[in-house]
Amino acid sequence: MNSVAVLPLLEQSLGQLATSIAGATAIFHQYKLDFCCGGKQSLADALAKKQLDPAAVLSELQHLQQQDNSFTDWRAKPVKELIAYILERFHERHRRQLPELIRLARRVEHVHAGDPQCPTGLTDHLDDMYQELESHMMKEEQILFPMLAGGIYPSGPISVMEEEHLQHGDALEVLDKLTNNITLPADACNTWTALYLGLKELKEDLMQHILLENEILFVQPKAIAKDDDRQMCCGSCQ
Known part of the structure; x- marks a missing residue:
């Protein structure tokens, strides 16, 4: 996995990811990552608190980024x-x-x-x-x-x-x-x-x-x- 490609995702907040990647909220629900009230924390911090391996979450987010989804950027x-x-x-x-x-x-x-x-x-x-x-x-x-x-x-x-x-x-x-x-x-x-x-x-x-x-x-x-x-x-x- 290209660490340069995934580093920006880890540094972004859950709220930023949830409002910029279509389908990200479903992934966050799956891993019980609080993207609303806890939306200010970075993905890296949130994964560390849950003791989750970043690889799976990053892979799923990257997959969503590659899809051609209709997404409203509010x-x-x-x-x-x-x-x-x-x-x-x-x-x-x-x-x-x-x-x-x-x-x-x-x-x-x-x-x-x-x-x-x-x-x-x-x-x-x-x-x-x-x-x-x-x-x-x-x-x-x-x-x-x-x-x-x-x-x-x-x-x-x-x-x-x-x-x-x-x-x-x-x-x-x-x-x-x-x-x-x-x-x-x-x-x-x-x-x-x-x-x-x-x-x-x-x-x-x-x-x-x-x-x-x-x-x-x-x-x-x-x-x-x-x-x-x-x-x-x-x-x-x-």
């Missing part, structure tokens, strides 16, 4: 277009996903209460996730997104949203613990199977949602804010 798109995509692809989808998952979880917990593999407490946890996520999305829709669409980049609200993203990441970790990493028992019924299939979709969607905001939508505002700060400082020093 860094090159207008802010308003990205916001519209997030609202339709994630906000509305989460609002459809969670109520049904709560219903399925309640049914599974009721019917399989005596099963040692039953995800006891999952219904309450999903309900908490739904309430927290709904509050978060409403703040984005009513406050932050209109400001970004209007060319206003407020560091305070962005920091609040990033902190809440970390909390969503913690909620996903609890979800994994309650469901044995969303692993179905061998004799799972159709309702249990549908529930875990939906949970996997929710997890992947939420991680992708957070990734786009943390690594793309919120990055430009930070850069502009820093430029404004420097200009104000230079102006006051003259």
Whole structure:
């Protein structure tokens, strides 16, 4: 393997790779590499923490790079277009996903209460996730997104949203613990199977949602804010 070719991949952050290589997120899911809330860490650091051999991951990423995939580079798109995509692809989808998952979880917990593999407490946890996520999305829709669409980049609200993203990441970790990493028992019924299939979709969607905001939508505002700060400082020093 050509070390010169793979070195840039190892040095890039998980977030950079996830937003520039089509299909990279599926690989990161496979190896349980956190590319949303943990998206700032380099691939090399993330692999080292998991004690994973870089060769396999690098090989898969390089294979994806060689494929002719249609991939939307949201860094090159207008802010308003990205916001519209997030609202339709994630906000509305989460609002459809969670109520049904709560219903399925309640049914599974009721019917399989005596099963040692039953995800006891999952219904309450999903309900908490739904309430927290709904509050978060409403703040984005009513406050932050209109400001970004209007060319206003407020560091305070962005920091609040990033902190809440970390909390969503913690909620996903609890979800994994309650469901044995969303692993179905061998004799799972159709309702249990549908529930875990939906949970996997929710997890992947939420991680992708957070990734786009943390690594793309919120990055430009930070850069502009820093430029404004420097200009104000230079102006006051003259």
